[in-house]
Amino acid sequence: MIRTVPKVSDAHREQRREQILIAAWKCFARNGFHSTSMADVISEAGLSAGAVYLYFRSKEEIILAVAGQVFTGIAGRMAELFEREPPPSPAEVAGFLIEQPVLARAQTPGDLFPLLLAVWAEATRNPILADLADEILGALRQQITRLFERWESTGQDLRIPARDLAPVLVSLVQGFVTQQALVGNPSPETYRQSVVALFDAAGLGPAQPAG
Amino acid sequence: MIRTVPKVSDAHREQRREQILIAAWKCFARNGFHSTSMADVISEAGLSAGAVYLYFRSKEEIILAVAGQVFTGIAGRMAELFEREPPPSPAEVAGFLIEQPVLARAQTPGDLFPLLLAVWAEATRNPILADLADEILGALRQQITRLFERWESTGQDLRIPARDLAPVLVSLVQGFVTQQALVGNPSPETYRQSVVALFDAAGLGPAQPAG
DNA sequence: GTCTATATCCGGATAGAC
DNA sequence: GTCTATCCGGATATAGAC
Secondary structure, eight states: OOOOOOTTHHHHHHHHHHHHHHHHHHHHHHHTTTTOOHHHHHHHHTOOHHHHHHHOSOHHHHHHHHHHHHHHHHHGGGHHHHTOSSOOOHHHHHHHHHHOSOOTTOSSHHHHHHHHHHHHHHHTTOHHHHHHHHHHHHHHHHHHHHHHHHHHTTTOOOSSOHHHHHHHHHHHHHHHHHHHHHHOOSOHHHHHHHHHHHHHHTTOSTTOOOO | OOOOOOTTHHHHHHHHHHHHHHHHHHHHHHHTTTTOOHHHHHHHHTOOHHHHHHHOSOHHHHHHHHHHHHHHHHHGGGHHHHTOSSOOOHHHHHHHHHHOSOOTTOSSHHHHHHHHHHHHHHHTTOHHHHHHHHHHHHHHHHHHHHHHHHHHTTTOOOSSOHHHHHHHHHHHHHHHHHHHHHHOOSOHHHHHHHHHHHHHHTTOSTTOOOO
């Protein structure tokens, strides 16, 4: 006569975690990690303290989960670029990355960009996040480097070592995120256009003749 | 028979404030704003709580003072570029800004860059810092724009509106700061070289013929 | 002017009822 | 599994002696 444990278990558990992470995402985007209290997250999630602590051991654990999603979300859309034929030019890669800095959970970039700044700042202090940042940023650079090399292999001239140009391209995205978060401009369209024009002028655009 | 107030007053007062700000600078660079306690700052300054609160009303006030110095320090070295004759090319401006992101109080960039990320993140939440960021970033962009226009006036072709290219250049600096803070590379030399090469290739270098 | 000691508050995490 | 009430540590800011 042993009653079975409630059947909800697994799916329910995942759903609850998601619910909490979405709430935390919103709070962190609004107020950053440190000005957000557990009470804020709990209230936003519409749960109780006891419930939240059943799914996450600590605030730290929630921060790591959210920050991890933000980080990995950035590199997520890269695969698409590898499928293009012919291989995209550096100008195209740059334009793509600026257009789609992240999708992930954010509906509006207004939510995402300040959160990104918070994650970067936190990563300079939290060893676990620092490791993650190292891994993700390394992978992103490597993928960009490979895309450049593929483009070179079609007979184009990069003029700068692919390995060295990749961080420059990453900068263009990070700087855009930073300026958007700080002052709300330039617009993605204007900025993208300027960057693409710069790459075009440098002979790294789509329509450049080989050599 | 009224005793005069101690003569140290003014100079001493400034010196004490400096002492506290330097201590706060160090603490904030190490641990960020929110993980730094007043006890940390007080201990680093070698003073007592009572003394510190005599010169600053609150932790908030200290944060604002330090963040303000960090922000304004960035735009400080720009004047030098305006004195150069002939006007520097965009490549030269970019190279200069990457070399000298800030001098200010930081002995080593290792101290400065994480602090910069902390300030940027904080500015997305603190209205006073947000205003300051708006002001400083606006001024920086405008100065860069003017430098571009001066360069154009010597018969060079920028190909991109000066006003639109300025944020791109700012990005290249912000992205460098971010990547340095996160993973410690690329080196300033390598990065500067790549950026300058990109601008050169785009016809924005020092030795390009007019037209 | 400077120090020590402390009042006060706030936030994270838990215990135990239901 | 979930909620309420609460504990406890730590941090800011102050009071009062010297």
